[in-house]
Amino acid sequence: MRAVDLRSDTVTRPTPEMRRAMAEAEVGDDVWGDDPTVIELEAETARVLGKEAAVYVPSGTMGNQASVRAHTRRGDEILLHRLAHVVMHEQGGVSALSGVQPKLLDGERGMLDVETLEAAWHDASDPHYARQSLVCVENTVGEAGGLVVPPERIRAIAGFARDHGMRLHMDGARIWNAAVALGRPPADLVREVDSVSVCFSKGLGAPVGSAVAGSAEVIAEVRRNRKLFGGGMRQAGIIAAGALHALRHHVERLADDHRNARRLAVGLSGAGRIEVDPAAVETNIVLARVPDGSAEALVGELGEAGVLAGWLDAHTVRFVTHLDSQEAAVDAALEAMAPLLR
Numbered sequence: 001m002r003a004v005d006l007r008s009d010t011v012t013r014p015t016p017e018m019r020r021a022m023a024e025a026e027v028g029d030d031v032w033g034d035d036p037t038v039i040e041l042e043a044e045t046a047r048v049l050g051k052e053a054a055v056y057v058p059s060g061t062m063g064n065q066a067s068v069r070a071h072t073r074r075g076d077e078i079l080l081h082r083l084a085h086v087v088m089h090e091q092g093g094v095s096a097l098s099g100v101q102p103k104l105l106d107g108e109r110g111m112l113d114v115e116t117l118e119a120a121w122h123d124a125s126d127p128h129y130a131r132q133s134l135v136c137v138e139n140t141v142g143e144a145g146g147l148v149v150p151p152e153r154i155r156a157i158a159g160f161a162r163d164h165g166m167r168l169h170m171d172g173a174r175i176w177n178a179a180v181a182l183g184r185p186p187a188d189l190v191r192e193v194d195s196v197s198v199c200f201s202k203g204l205g206a207p208v209g210s211a212v213a214g215s216a217e218v219i220a221e222v223r224r225n226r227k228l229f230g231g232g233m234r235q236a237g238i239i240a241a242g243a244l245h246a247l248r249h250h251v252e253r254l255a256d257d258h259r260n261a262r263r264l265a266v267g268l269s270g271a272g273r274i275e276v277d278p279a280a281v282e283t284n285i286v287l288a289r290v291p292d293g294s295a296e297a298l299v300g301e302l303g304e305a306g307v308l309a310g311w312l313d314a315h316t317v318r319f320v321t322h323l324d325s326q327e328a329a330v331d332a333a334l335e336a337m338a339p340l341l342r
């Protein structure tokens, strides 16, 4: 059996149609603002997300970090969940690149709630306190297993931010999955946020790139930060064409990934060595609990059997379905894993 790679939805290869679109892309110098394919991608992304403007960036990390810097000043405090990618997996970037202090909050299912935010708020007219200028949310919540944040929750958090003079940024690396899972247009899920970073290189299957969308004013600042962080690209139309193809052709099909994730979860639910709850699968991520704390060793064993997975901690293995792991691959993976999981 060829290895089935379920480590992440970032492992996909461009499809032949995507490669063709990339090969034929019209290009210019994007730092000078004249790459027609990048311009088209940015305009289409802004339209799909219902925002005034968007900017193409090399990665989701840069999208988040350039946004944090756009909304804050050095010494500010930003409020976010302790499981947020922005603080867990971006190398302390908010402190290193924007000089802000993160305030890490708890919340069920990896999600913030207004009560917790209210308790974390302080009146910065007292000079002991940092100015709180930004709240960050994530949708879907990766670390919690691709959970979809209910739109009413985002609306309530946006209301809190507005009432306290703060901005709201969404790490929407997998906002497409959330939209498909809810059967709603992506614009419905980001209406109240001041900026949203979205990825083309995850479920959508493009080889490179993310975008940040928001008001023209916010995006102008994010564009400046992109250059500051070394993300100004030249004939970027070649990669933007892959992203544009993904945006046009690979959003609806995320429903297949979600179906395959549930299929995988159901197939794993009878295993003795791990615990999987198919009802907890909302999008393309399946978390398996490993009661004996051997997640890392188990991932090694699965790898030898031809199934690549990831582990989040000693008790959690993660599987992610994507464009290159369709139903037959999921079934092959289940068959290969069965003897190890009894």
Ligand SMILES: Cc1ncc(COP(=O)(O)O)c(C=O)c1O
Pocket: 058, 059, 060, 061, 062, 064, 085, 086, 138, 142, 171, 173, 174, 199, 201, 210
């Ligand atoms: C929720 C979330 N945000 C941001 C990112 C960062 O994206 P990139 O790897 O393109 O920097 C990731 C990457 O996996 C992610 O899962």
